[in-house]
Amino acid sequence: MITPAIIRAVMPAAGRRADVYGLLLADAAARFDISTPARAAAFLAQVAHESGQLAYTREVWGPTPAQLRYEGRADLGNTQVGDGKRFMGRGLIQITGRKNYLLCGFDLRLDLIAMPGLLEQPEAAAASAGWYWHTKNLNRFADAGDFLGLSIAINGKNKDGLPNGWADRQDFWTRAKAALGVAA
Numbered sequence: 214m215i216t217p218a219i220i221r222a223v224m225p226a227a228g229r230r231a232d233v234y235g236l237l238l239a240d241a242a243a244r245f246d247i248s249t250p251a252r253a254a255a256f257l258a259q260v261a262h263e264s265g266q267l268a269y270t271r272e273v274w275g276p277t278p279a280q281l282r283y284e285g286r287a288d289l290g291n292t293q294v295g296d297g298k299r300f301m302g303r304g305l306i307q308i309t310g311r312k313n314y315l316l317c318g319f320d321l322r323l324d325l326i327a328m329p330g331l332l333e334q335p336e337a338a339a340a341s342a343g344w345y346w347h348t349k350n351l352n353r354f355a356d357a358g359d360f361l362g363l364s365i366a367i368n369g370k371n372k373d374g375l376p377n378g379w380a381d382r383q384d385f386w387t388r389a390k391a392a393l394g395v396a397a
Contacts, residue, residue: 241343272302303332
């Protein structure tokens with residue numbers, strides 16, 4: 214269901230990255246039960262936004278005030294000095310924090326604590342997006358057509374009650390639904 218051609222239709226700026234990620238995202242979708250056109254459309258829309266159309270597998274580090282707050286966050290498992298930057302967002306859906314790297318690495322059989330940069334590589338970046346989707350039970354939002362709820366579950370809310378990049382996410386979702394034949 215996910216192919217390079219579908220990726221190009223959803224993410225026009227992806228270019229050759231669509232070829233690199235086509236099979237990898239299809240494999241992640243199969244492995245993590247992203248098994249209907251509605252689920253695939255929602256998944257690709259979120260991946261498109263979170264990765265800048267497959268351009269980024271690592272969070273752009275400022276550090277911003279929000280990024281500085283990663284340091285010492287027990288909920289992220291960032292208990293050691295330097296964990297905030299070391300376990301910054303990586304992968305196509307940004308895995309963030311020592312705890313999430315540990316859990317993701319365990320399930321994907323990768324030592325992400327010793328080698329966090331593995332999440333920047335295409336295979337792990339795609340697999341980690343599927344892992345995140347599955348472990349957060351995000352199919353429930355896709356199945357219900359609740360794209361706002363899905364986007365908030367991934368990125369939280371801003372002061373207006375919307376997720377970061379809401380208009381961008383909606384545009385990708387519209388493209389993905391059209392590419393996969395999901396009713397609007």
